[in-house]
Amino acid sequence: MSIRVLFFASLADIAGMRETTVDAAAVTDVNSVFDHFAHRFPALENYRSSVLFALNSEFARPRSSVRDGDEIAFFPPVSGG
Amino acid sequence: MKSPSSRRSVEVNVFRLVREPIDIRKIVESIQKPEDGAVVVFEGVVRDNSNEKPVRFLEYDAYESMALSKIEEIGSRAKSEFEIRDVAIVHRLGHMEVGECSTAIVVASAHRGPAFDACRFAIDTIKKIVPIWKKEFYQDGEVWIEGAH
Numbered sequence: 001m002s003i004r005v006l007f008f009a010s011l012a013d014i015a016g017m018r019e020t021t022v023d024a025a026a027v028t029d030v031n032s033v034f035d036h037f038a039h040r041f042p043a044l045e046n047y048r049s050s051v052l053f054a055l056n057s058e059f060a061r062p063r064s065s066v067r068d069g070d071e072i073a074f075f076p077p078v079s080g081g
Numbered sequence: 082m083k084s085p086s087s088r089r090s091v092e093v094n095v096f097r098l099v100r101e102p103i104d105i106r107k108i109v110e111s112i113q114k115p116e117d118g119a120v121v122v123f124e125g126v127v128r129d130n131s132n133e134k135p136v137r138f139l140e141y142d143a144y145e146s147m148a149l150s151k152i153e154e155i156g157s158r159a160k161s162e163f164e165i166r167d168v169a170i171v172h173r174l175g176h177m178e179v180g181e182c183s184t185a186i187v188v189a190s191a192h193r194g195p196a197f198d199a200c201r202f203a204i205d206t207i208k209k210i211v212p213i214w215k216k217e218f219y220q221d222g223e224v225w226i227e228g229a230h
Contacts, residue, residue, distance in 0.1 A: 008144055009214035010225040012118060049225070054212065056146040073144055073212070079227035080141065080148070080213025081125050081184050081204060 001025060001068045005033060008075035011051065014043045024068040030055060031062035033072050050077060095169035096153045098145055103171050103182045112167045112189050112220050118160045119193040125184035128219055131226075137218045141174045141183060144212040148172070151211045163199035166191040170203060172213060183215075 002021040011021040012018045015037065027033045030053045038044040044051075053060045066072060095112060105122060113120055127139050154169050159168045169187045177183055186203045190196035207213075208228060215226045 006144065008212065009142060009216075010227070013225070019167055052212075054144065054147055057144075057150055059210075073147070076210055076214065076225070077145065078208070078210065079215045079226040079228045080211050081145070081208040 003027065003033065003066055003068065004071040005037070006071065006073040008073065010076050011044065011047060011074050014028060014047075015041050024066070024070075027066060029062065030060050030064045030072060033066060034062070034074060037074070045075075047074075047076060051075070052077060087221060094166070096149065096156050097171045098143060098149055098152075099173050100175045101173060103173055103185045105182070105185055105187070108171060108185055108187045110170050111168050112191065114166070115140065116191065117166060117189040118191050119189070119196040121186075121188045121190075121193070121196040123184075123186040123200050123202065124182045127181050127183060128177050129179040129193040131217050134181065134219055137220065138179065139183070139218065140179045140216045141172075142214050142216070143172075143174050145174075147212050148165065152159055152207070155206045155211070158206070159188070159203050160197040163190075164192070165199045168199060168203065170207070170209070172207070174213070177216075 001024045003024050005020050007015045033073055052075050055064050056071055104181055109127050156168050165188050167189045171185045173183050188196040188200045217224050
């Protein structure tokens, strides 16, 4: 029963990893997953107002609900091109 | 005569993430057809400075599966919203030196107007919604660049 969690760019540096999992029973929505990791890595709080969320490779809102098997990604505003 | 399956694989390949240098000529050759009257090429290239600070080189990172699906989405929107015949979008990832091409957009169309417009739409939208990030390396450090929120 787990949710795959990905971090990119500056958020991966803060978390010290690009990928981990979280117990699906411990979280309800995308925001609660962010809270979970912001508690573990306090510097993530600096990104609370700018972080973008993706749920299963599509942009998601903080209140999007999550469930077992989902993939969530956290990343800063994009800078490709 | 091309079989339907080989034709399909050619179309899939016009949207790509690569780690090697981008060959613009090859992309143009892969999409240009006799009925095209305009081929517009945009190349995003690595600049040697950022806010007047010298840049030594760049690295691009991506959420690859989502980046590719967003690039495909931008390509199909370009084709449905502008009077163009085809579009190719290639973004390079990894280490890039000053002057190298990081992004290539090639639009083929009967006429130049929609080709320019679609090309502009594609690069502007890439910069907004495709999960790719650039890191600038300076003499004295490195910084992840974050886009406008």
